[in-house]
Amino acid sequence: MTDGEGPRSRPKRSLGQHFLVDPNIQRKIVAELDPGPEDYVLEVGPGHGELSRHLRGRCRGLVLIEKDRELAASLRARWGDRPGVDILEADALRLDLSTCVPPGAPVRVVSNVPYNITSPLVFAFLELDPAAVRAVITVQREVADRIVAAPGTKVYGALSVGIQAVAEASLVFRVGRQAFRPVPAVDSAVVRLEPRPDAAGVDREGLRTLTRACFNRRRKQLQKTLRTAPELGFSGDPRALLTSLSINPAARPEVLDPDQFVALAARLRALEESDTAPRE
Numbered sequence: 001m002t003d004g005e006g007p008r009s010r011p012k013r014s015l016g017q018h019f020l021v022d023p024n025i026q027r028k029i030v031a032e033l034d035p036g037p038e039d040y041v042l043e044v045g046p047g048h049g050e051l052s053r054h055l056r057g058r059c060r061g062l063v064l065i066e067k068d069r070e071l072a073a074s075l076r077a078r079w080g081d082r083p084g085v086d087i088l089e090a091d092a093l094r095l096d097l098s099t100c101v102p103p104g105a106p107v108r109v110v111s112n113v114p115y116n117i118t119s120p121l122v123f124a125f126l127e128l129d130p131a132a133v134r135a136v137i138t139v140q141r142e143v144a145d146r147i148v149a150a151p152g153t154k155v156y157g158a159l160s161v162g163i164q165a166v167a168e169a170s171l172v173f174r175v176g177r178q179a180f181r182p183v184p185a186v187d188s189a190v191v192r193l194e195p196r197p198d199a200a201g202v203d204r205e206g207l208r209t210l211t212r213a214c215f216n217r218r219r220k221q222l223q224k225t226l227r228t229a230p231e232l233g234f235s236g237d238p239r240a241l242l243t244s245l246s247i248n249p250a251a252r253p254e255v256l257d258p259d260q261f262v263a264l265a266a267r268l269r270a271l272e273e274s275d276t277a278p279r280e
Contacts (some may be wrong), residue, residue, distance in 0.1 A: 011023050013101070019047045020112050020138065022179035026050055029190055032172055033110050033136045035059040040101040042132075044092045044111040044121065051110060056085060059108075063100050067091045093120055098129045109135040115186075119159060122193075123240060126166055127204070131195035136172070144171050144189035151257045157218070158211035165207060165258040166199035206265040213254035214261075222256075223249035234268060241267065 020026060020130075030051060035041050040061040046052045048071065055062050056079065063086045064079075066072040072089035079085045088100065101107050109125045109132045118139050124133045139147070147163050148171045149156040163169050175188040213229040214222065226238035234241075242249040245263050247256065256264075 017047065017114070018112070018180040018182060018184045020050050020179060021177075021181045022175075025175055025179050026054055028173065029110065029136055029138065030054040030058075030124060030188065032192060032235045032262070033108050033134060035108050036106075038106060039133070040099060040105045040107050042100060042107060042109045044109070044125075045114060047071060047076060047112070049078065050246060052079070055110070056082070057099055061086065061101065062083065062103075063088065065090055065092045065095065065097075067102070067132040081251050093117060093124060107132045110136075110137070114140045115140045115143075115184075122147075122163065126163065126193065126195070126199075131199060135167075135193040136190060138175060138188050138190050141174060141187040141189045143182070144174075144191050147171075147191055148243070152255055158208075158215045161256075161258045161261050162204075162208060165195065165196075165202050165262050167195050168205070169193055202262055203265050203269050206269045208267045210268065211253075211261060218253050221250045221252060222247065227252075232268065233272065236271065239272075 020029075033041070033055075035055065035058050037058075037060060040063065041054060041055055041059045042063050042065065043055065044065045045066040046066055049064075052062065052064055052075070057278060061084050064075055065088045066075060067090065069089060072087060073208045075087045080087055086100075088095075107128060107130075109128070111121070111125075113121055122135075122137060122139075125132060125137070137246050143159075146155045146159050148169045149160045170192045172190040172192050177187050177188060180188070209231055213231050216227050217225050218227065223238040224241055226232060226234050226241065239249040242251075242264075245260070247260055247264065247269060
């Protein structure tokens with residue numbers, strides 16, 4: 001088999017397929033991922049192999065996860081017999097991605113993320129165990145802006161906090177819509193994510209519940225959200241709780257940085273566990 005492209009299947013709108021056809025952008029993304037000879041690379045949604053062809057041979061193992069049956073068959077025809085390349089016909093959201101590579105192996109993740117499943121897929125990348133060394137993802141430009149948004153900005157929200165609490169997020173470069181076929185209705189951007197050293201200690205489920213409660217009520221003061229949001233299940237004194245964490249009870253959620261949300265989620269979890277602990 002050669003690395004030449006086989007027949008190209010028609011893009012499926014239901015899968016949000018937009019194939020990255022600009023070779024210069026392809027090379028820039030692979031350079032940003034920077035895989036080494038001992039790394040395993042997980043590529044989710046490889047399409048026709050636009051990035052895969054640049055990655056093959058640069059890492060110890062390349063795992064291509066493709067949901068589209070026709071595309072998976074095309075990839076198997078090209079590279080199915082090549083050592084170091086595994087092709088999985090599967091929905092990445094239904095896989096435990098950690099099982100796709102040898103235990104403890106250094107992993108890097110790359111994906112041209114379908115716009116309709118961006119958030120769950122990005123969080124799946126961040127929940128790899130052990131954490132990926134680096135993830136380089138191409139997403140809708142507006143989503144990229146939300147991922148890297150700073151506290152106090154209009155687009156800062158639950159997605160910003162959820163990602164920045166466990167990873168350093170950087171917007172690497174923007175990608176015009178003409179780099180894709182079919183041409184999407186929006187521009188894109190490439191984001192780099194690298195795990196924070198303290199990510200393992202974050203209560204991700206509690207943080208997700210807290211940030212959704214707060215940003216769904218983003219015009220309300222934090223003390224009122226704590227007092228009234230049923231999903232938080234908090235029955236104590238919100239002013240006392242927030243003050244103990246050096247958080248202004250009258251503040252609104254967009255002014256808290258990710259570390260403050262992590263600390264608040266941890267305190268709420270501790271209070272919940274103390275309330276449910278058996279009494280002697």
